[in-house]
Amino acid sequence: xxxxxxxxxxxxxxxxxxxxxxxxxxxxxxxxxxxxxxxxxxxxxxxxxxxxxxxxxxxxxxxxxxxxxxxxxxxxxxxxxxxxxxxxxxxxxxxxxxxxxxxxxxxxxxxxxxxxxxxxxxxxxxxxxxxxxxxxxxxxxxxxxxxxxxxxxxx
Numbered sequence: 001x002x003x004x005x006x007x008x009x010x011x012x013x014x015x016x017x018x019x020x021x022x023x024x025x026x027x028x029x030x031x032x033x034x035x036x037x038x039x040x041x042x043x044x045x046x047x048x049x050x051x052x053x054x055x056x057x058x059x060x061x062x063x064x065x066x067x068x069x070x071x072x073x074x075x076x077x078x079x080x081x082x083x084x085x086x087x088x089x090x091x092x093x094x095x096x097x098x099x100x101x102x103x104x105x106x107x108x109x110x111x112x113x114x115x116x117x118x119x120x121x122x123x124x125x126x127x128x129x130x131x132x133x134x135x136x137x138x139x140x141x142x143x144x145x146x147x148x149x150x151x152x153x154x155x
Contacts, residue, residue, distance in 0.1 A: 017140075028042065034110060035082075035107075037082070041076060041077055044059060044065070044077070045077060045082060047062050053088075054097060055094060055095065056070050056097060059074075074097055081100055081102040082102060082103035082106070083097050083100060084097075084098060
C-alpha cells in the first residue's frame, strides 16, 4: 500500500468515525424522545441494564455524576416506571436500583430490531474479522477514555 493511500484511508476512517458518532447521537436522541427521558437518564439506565441492580453510589461512580444528581435521576426514572428501588436481600440496610419490566418492554421495540439485525449482519464475518472488530472497539473506547480524562483535566 502506498503512503498516500494509507494517509487517505486513515482520514476516511476518522471521518467515518465522526459520522458514526453523529448517527449514534441522533439515534439516541430519537430513542430518548420515545422513552420520554433525557440522554443522561438513558446512559444511566443502560449502566443499570448492563451491570444489574446497583446502589445509587455505584451508579454515581460508574456514570461520573454526583450522588445528588444520581438521586434526582433515580427519582425521575422511578416516576417514569423505568427503575425501582429495592432492598438488598443480603444486606437489608442497602437499597439497590434495578430496571423494571416496563423499562425492558419500552426498550424492546427500540433496541430489539437493532440486536436482531446486528446479529445477522455480524454473522457474515468470520472469527478473525469479529476479533478485529471487537479489539478495534475496545481500543477505541480506551482511546476515548484517555482523551476524556485529558479534557476533564482542562477544567
